[in-house]
Amino acid sequence: MSLFPGLSRRDFLKSCGVLAGLIGLSGPMAVPKVAKALEELAKRPAIVWSCFQECLGCSVSLLQSRKPNPANLILKQISVNYHEGIMAAAGTQAEKSFRETVDSKDFYYVVEGGIATGIPDACTIGGKTSMEICKDTYQKAKATIAIGTCACYGGIQAAAPNPSGSKGVADFLKEDGGITNPTVINSPRCPGNADDTVAILLYVLVKKELPELDDLGRPKFLFGQLVHDNCERRGHFDAGEFVEAFGDEGSDKGWCLYKVGCKGPVAYAPCPTTRWNGDITWPVMAGGPCIGCSEPDFWDKQSPFYEKAPGIKLPGDITPTQVAVGLGALAAVGIGAHAIGQVATGRMFKGAPVEDMEDEGSEEGGK
Amino acid sequence: MTKVVIDPITRIEGHLRITCVVENGKVTDAWNTATMFRGFEIFMKDRDPKGIWQFAQRICGVCPTPHAFNSVRTVETALGMDKVPDSARLVRNMMEAAQLGYDHILWFYHLNGFDYVNVPNTLQAKASTPGLKAVQDQVKAVVDSGQLGPFANMYWDHPGYKLPAELDLEITAHYLQALEIQQKACDASAMLGGRYPMINNYVPGGVTQMPSIEDIEYYISQMSVVKDFIDTVMVPDLLAIAPFYLDLAGYGKGVGNFLSWGVLDEKSQDPYDRLFPRGGIFDGKLELQKVDLNETRQYTKYSWFGDGVGAGKHPLNVGQEPIDFTKLPPIEGEGLPEGKYDWTQAVRYGKDDHPMEVGPLAQLLIAYLAGRPEATKLVDDTLAAIGHAGDPTVLLSNLGRVAARVIKAKINSDNALRWANELLENIGKGETTVYEELDFSKDGTGQSGWDAPRGALAHYAKLSDNKIDTYAAVPPSNWNLSPRDDKGVRGPVEEALVGTPVIDPEKPLEILRTVHTFDP
Numbered sequence: 001m002s003l004f005p006g007l008s009r010r011d012f013l014k015s016c017g018v019l020a021g022l023i024g025l026s027g028p029m030a031v032p033k034v035a036k037a038l039e040e041l042a043k044r045p046a047i048v049w050s051c052f053q054e055c056l057g058c059s060v061s062l063l064q065s066r067k068p069n070p071a072n073l074i075l076k077q078i079s080v081n082y083h084e085g086i087m088a089a090a091g092t093q094a095e096k097s098f099r100e101t102v103d104s105k106d107f108y109y110v111v112e113g114g115i116a117t118g119i120p121d122a123c124t125i126g127g128k129t130s131m132e133i134c135k136d137t138y139q140k141a142k143a144t145i146a147i148g149t150c151a152c153y154g155g156i157q158a159a160a161p162n163p164s165g166s167k168g169v170a171d172f173l174k175e176d177g178g179i180t181n182p183t184v185i186n187s188p189r190c191p192g193n194a195d196d197t198v199a200i201l202l203y204v205l206v207k208k209e210l211p212e213l214d215d216l217g218r219p220k221f222l223f224g225q226l227v228h229d230n231c232e233r234r235g236h237f238d239a240g241e242f243v244e245a246f247g248d249e250g251s252d253k254g255w256c257l258y259k260v261g262c263k264g265p266v267a268y269a270p271c272p273t274t275r276w277n278g279d280i281t282w283p284v285m286a287g288g289p290c291i292g293c294s295e296p297d298f299w300d301k302q303s304p305f306y307e308k309a310p311g312i313k314l315p316g317d318i319t320p321t322q323v324a325v326g327l328g329a330l331a332a333v334g335i336g337a338h339a340i341g342q343v344a345t346g347r348m349f350k351g352a353p354v355e356d357m358e359d360e361g362s363e364e365g366g367k
Numbered sequence: 368m369t370k371v372v373i374d375p376i377t378r379i380e381g382h383l384r385i386t387c388v389v390e391n392g393k394v395t396d397a398w399n400t401a402t403m404f405r406g407f408e409i410f411m412k413d414r415d416p417k418g419i420w421q422f423a424q425r426i427c428g429v430c431p432t433p434h435a436f437n438s439v440r441t442v443e444t445a446l447g448m449d450k451v452p453d454s455a456r457l458v459r460n461m462m463e464a465a466q467l468g469y470d471h472i473l474w475f476y477h478l479n480g481f482d483y484v485n486v487p488n489t490l491q492a493k494a495s496t497p498g499l500k501a502v503q504d505q506v507k508a509v510v511d512s513g514q515l516g517p518f519a520n521m522y523w524d525h526p527g528y529k530l531p532a533e534l535d536l537e538i539t540a541h542y543l544q545a546l547e548i549q550q551k552a553c554d555a556s557a558m559l560g561g562r563y564p565m566i567n568n569y570v571p572g573g574v575t576q577m578p579s580i581e582d583i584e585y586y587i588s589q590m591s592v593v594k595d596f597i598d599t600v601m602v603p604d605l606l607a608i609a610p611f612y613l614d615l616a617g618y619g620k621g622v623g624n625f626l627s628w629g630v631l632d633e634k635s636q637d638p639y640d641r642l643f644p645r646g647g648i649f650d651g652k653l654e655l656q657k658v659d660l661n662e663t664r665q666y667t668k669y670s671w672f673g674d675g676v677g678a679g680k681h682p683l684n685v686g687q688e689p690i691d692f693t694k695l696p697p698i699e700g701e702g703l704p705e706g707k708y709d710w711t712q713a714v715r716y717g718k719d720d721h722p723m724e725v726g727p728l729a730q731l732l733i734a735y736l737a738g739r740p741e742a743t744k745l746v747d748d749t750l751a752a753i754g755h756a757g758d759p760t761v762l763l764s765n766l767g768r769v770a771a772r773v774i775k776a777k778i779n780s781d782n783a784l785r786w787a788n789e790l791l792e793n794i795g796k797g798e799t800t801v802y803e804e805l806d807f808s809k810d811g812t813g814q815s816g817w818d819a820p821r822g823a824l825a826h827y828a829k830l831s832d833n834k835i836d837t838y839a840a841v842p843p844s845n846w847n848l849s850p851r852d853d854k855g856v857r858g859p860v861e862e863a864l865v866g867t868p869v870i871d872p873e874k875p876l877e878i879l880r881t882v883h884t885f886d887p
Binding site for chain 1: 372550
């Protein structure tokens with residue numbers, strides 16, 4: 001019975017190698033360095049994990065972790081002192097676990113789900129609102145990680161008209177919590193990805209520093225590249241070979257999904273490289289277009305999901321990378337789809353004219 | 368009279384407070400309160416119908432697949448499509464079966480298990496194999512470290528824990544093993560759907576692509592491991608622990624009305640022909656009735672919405688505004704819920720406003736009454752094994768709900784492999800169409816009922832000008848965790864709690880058990 005794969009020294013070192021690669025350590029000393037750091041964690045670092053306005057998908061996603069697997073993660077590497085989804089205790093006894101850990105100030109804080117700021121009572125736990133819990137816990141934590149697009153940017157319940165006033169952790173702390181320049185590591189995608197979560201935790205624990213973040217609070221070592229640039233179907237984009245409708249010849253041949261709505265050209269995420277569920281697959285492999293779930297407000301800005309992303313240059317004029325990088329960078333500083341359209345049509349910087357968007361009836365930014 | 372409040376209820380999806388009145392060692396009244404609101408029906412309005420299912424599956428990250436199914440099916444029915452191509456049916460069935468496999472394993476071991484299995488007690492066991500010894504050593508290392516993590520502060524000294532230490536150890540080992548097995552089922556789903564949770568291959572009209580033969584064979588290999596685990600570990604675990612907890616048959620009976628919209632299509636794609644067929648049971652009489660999606664009614668007198676929002680209306684005519692939030696009484700001290708106390712609207716069935724229990728027990732009882740051979744045999748075998756041969760009414764209890772999930776997991780995983788083989792046969796016959804383009808310029812009203820792992824789930828939508836005019840989802844927790852309706856009748860969980868024994872109000876283990884049997 002293999003209850004603890006990864007227990008042998010050989011497997012342990014192999015895991016360390018994978019982790020070293022994930023967090024950007026290289027060279028002959030990388031593996032020993034990670035191994036030593038992990039072994040020195042005599043006391044398992046304590047985790048407090050808050051679920052606010054969420055669907056538990058990020059936690060289910062974390063259960064799909066392979067290096068380490070969830071049993072090792074929970075029993076050997078971290079001490080999950082509070083997580084409503086998995087903890088045995090409930091009610092006042094659960095609150096006791098929460099208080100003991102938070103008051104010790106010796107813990108890392110993980111948030112899943114948005115913070116209800118418009119209707120504070122739209123999310124309460126133990127009689128306290130998500131706003132009260134999040135601010136107090138953030139102030140006592142050694143570091144705070146927002147897992148999934150809801151905790152990063154408000155996510156689905158923040159889709160227009162955002163009925164409950166849901167916000168991501170950093171925006172809430174800044175705009176409603178009175179905290180200037182809060183430090184929150186954002187790990188978006190919908191759901192959050194297990195490998196991202198583990199990599200960020202290990203980066204912080206092993207390197208004892210925060211990873212370098214982009215303007216949206218995302219670690220650059222994970223979210224530095226466009227989905228489009230690493231997509232295995234990229235060659236078909238460059239060759240002008242597109243799926244025109246699901247079930248057509250291009251669909252059978254695995255051609256590019258751009259014309260049926262793929263948002264890979266505007267989404268920064270490592271999906272095509274680290275993939276999902278271990279590393280067996282990722283959304284485009286199923287023949288469905290990327291919905292851009294790593295980007296803020298993607299429910300509004302990247303939808304309709306089955307219509308072309310507005311303003312992407314097709315092959316034949318300037319190179320897709322030029323346009324894609326330019327668009328992605330603008331998306332990254334929060335300029336919406338409308339502005340992206342302007343860039344691509346040459347109104348904001350020089351470029352060849354783009355494909356005429358009118359014939360497809362595509363609406364910029366969706367709803 | 369003692370007031371007992373549990374907030375948060377842990378090991379569930381969502382946010383839940385339970386308030387009970389305990390008198391003479393038993394619950395005499397109960398209120399359930401969902402403490403979160405997100406407003407899906409509000410922000411789904413005016414969206415693109417083709418992509419609305421991507422929103423819908425985010426209603427639940429534990430069970431995204433049935434939400435995805437109902438959403439694409441709702442749009443398909445609104446646009447006049449009665450059936451999807453047969454290979455698309457099989458892909459959707461395989462995805463659903465993989466989701467059910469993971470979900471029921473997760474519930475039995477990881478969400479429900481700690482109510483019956485005493486983890487610290489494993490240290491008293493005589494470990495009979497090296498594998499069990501390794502688990503015991505690991506638990507000991509965690510206990511000795513003083514960092515109990517997720518096992519801290521539980522009611523481990525409660526007399527309600529009755530398993531011998533050896534059985535506690537064995538099931539704790541299976542708890543860890545099950546963490547890996549659930550990944551197999553999720554991988555099977557991910558290989559077809561692009562990832563799990565939050566799949567990417569559904570679309571109104573079918574699925575995005577035909578899986579390759581390699582993908583299908585991968586699915587078969589993963590689901591074979593899942594099936595093997597359910598047959599050789601999970602079912603035996605149920606039968607091993609049941610004799611120690613037969614008292615569970617004595618409480619948690621609930622409302623005695625059961626509803627299932629059915630799940631897992633056979634070739635006809637007729638809901639009454641499904642592996643778990645559509646049907647209803649009323650007033651505790653074990654007779655099968657037909658049911659209608661349009662007999663769902665909602666009430667808001669006790670929910671944090673205006674009274675007129677619900678008022679017994681059809682889901683598509685119910686709104687979510689205006690919101691009318693009032694505070695709850697404090698956890699400590701005096702005060703019981705009065706007036707509005709829940710973000711969930713009360714859902715009732717038919718002109719008599721029946722509160723309906725939904726979930727695996729409902730699905731299994733309906734399959735049993737419909738004479739499905741697998742359900743009949745497994746139910747009869749289980750009744751014999753627990754000493755109640757020929758008496759299915761004993762299943763109307765907490766024990767029945769626990770047993771039903773395990774039996775259903777078995778039936779489901781057996782059939783997952785059958786559908787995978789049917790899909791291979793379709794490839795052999797050249798039946799590889801999985802998608803038909805729909806005419807989105809049409810207007811229409813659609814609906815779909817297809818059960819989630821935790822019970823009856825329906826979606827409804829009105830389409831107009833290629834936009835969502837109105838959308839409504841009625842998930843299983845809206846049935847089970849309904850608050851009181853406008854007539855003051857309790858919801859199913861509230862009713863099941865009444866009569867639940869409570870030995871120690873400071874450690875209300877029995878209340879957790881009753882609530883968790885519903886997988887809320």
